[in-house]
Amino acid sequence: MTLLEYDNTCKYLAENYPDEFAKWLLSSETSDILVIKTELTLEPIRADSVTFLQVANQILHLEFQTLAQSTPPLDFRMLDYYTRLKRQYGCEIVQVVIFLQATTSELVFRQQYTDTNTRHQYRVIRQWEEDPAPLLANPALLPLATLARSDSPRTLLEQVAAGVATIEETTERQNILACAGVLAGLRFKKDLIQQLLREEIMQESVIYQDILQKGEQRGLQQGLQQGEVALILRLLRLRFGDMNPELQEQIRGLSIPQLEELAEALLDFSSQTDLVSYLAAIDSSAI
Structure with missing residues (x-):
């Protein structure tokens, strides 16, 4: 898998299950959530890992990061997004960066951009430190549970597989399984993923093929x-x-x-x- 495919997977989840992400990150119970197009009017931005959700009178800006380092630097990019969103929508902006892959880099502990006369803060989630319980309890968040905190990663992956099996609707089950298989690749060996998540079922998923295709297209760009x-x-x-x-x-x-x-x-x-x-x-x- 390429980094773009991990980003595409998270973007798919956030945009297809916005209610569940708002409930997880904002403790919001509303179902009236709008997915905002990622193309801001000023100029193109990195649309591969960014999701904007309009929740009531605020916007939830989600940024998924596989690597700690990026160009331009993430902290500056968060300030840039904030000013653009604020200018365009004029409402409260909540920004959350979710780091997917475990690292000791100091960059994943940075939660603000600081310049001579500017200080801008945002929230950071290091997925490997997250409690897996609320993620395992929510079918839409099961793929992210593969990267959560655990003393027994294999047991955690088995719990994810068991959770996916309880999803009644076939297409949704296949898509969630495919997303779980993609994200699990950041932590687990391929043979264990195939053993517990069954690769042939993942490959039947339309979203699995779409993720791969978009990753190839964006990689070309x-x-x-x-x-x-x-x-x-x-x-x-x-x-x-x-x-x-x-x-x-x-x-x-x-x-x-x-x-x-x-x-x-x-x-x-x-x-x-x-x-x-x-x-x-x-x-x-x-x-």
Whole structure:
């Protein structure tokens, strides 16, 4: 499995069972929950691991992370999402980052972005520290239970399998089983997953195939974006020498259409100052 497939699995669960995620994370009993499209109007964002749920008069922003490190850094990204959501919807924003894979990295213990005049806080869940009981009691959250705290991981996986077996509706049972099988791959060996969760049933699930296909498509898009970035950075270094790391990060954060436009525009640049002005114009147009 690729990292995108883990992200797609969590996104599927959150968007198909928003009531259960709101109940788990907000202690909300309402069923009037709207899944908001992940494309904010200002510019494209990473839609693979992000879910926005509108619950009453607040928005629940869920960010699923397999790795602790990301570009741009997660803490800054949370601030960025917050300001965009606040500007567009004007209501209370609750942000929750769920780290899926156990790690000792200090990044998973960071719960705020801090700058000279700014401090922005958000909630962090380290899934491997979570009590499995409420997850095991909720069919929609069974896949996340595979990554929860346990002194006997095998027993936990057996409990997940038993919970999935109690789901009466066939399609839902297959889909939850498929999601559990995908996420369990972050913790368990493939042969144990196949033994307890039965791979042939997982593969019959439509969502299992959809997760794999979307992962391949997004992987291709990321590969194209990275290739564009590498080419542009090489051209800029050839023309202007070593570049400011901050400028490099700005370029890495551009979408494919923005990179294609930059590739044409840089032919007219005479110095790095032109590049700085060009990137500043992109930032100002997003405000």
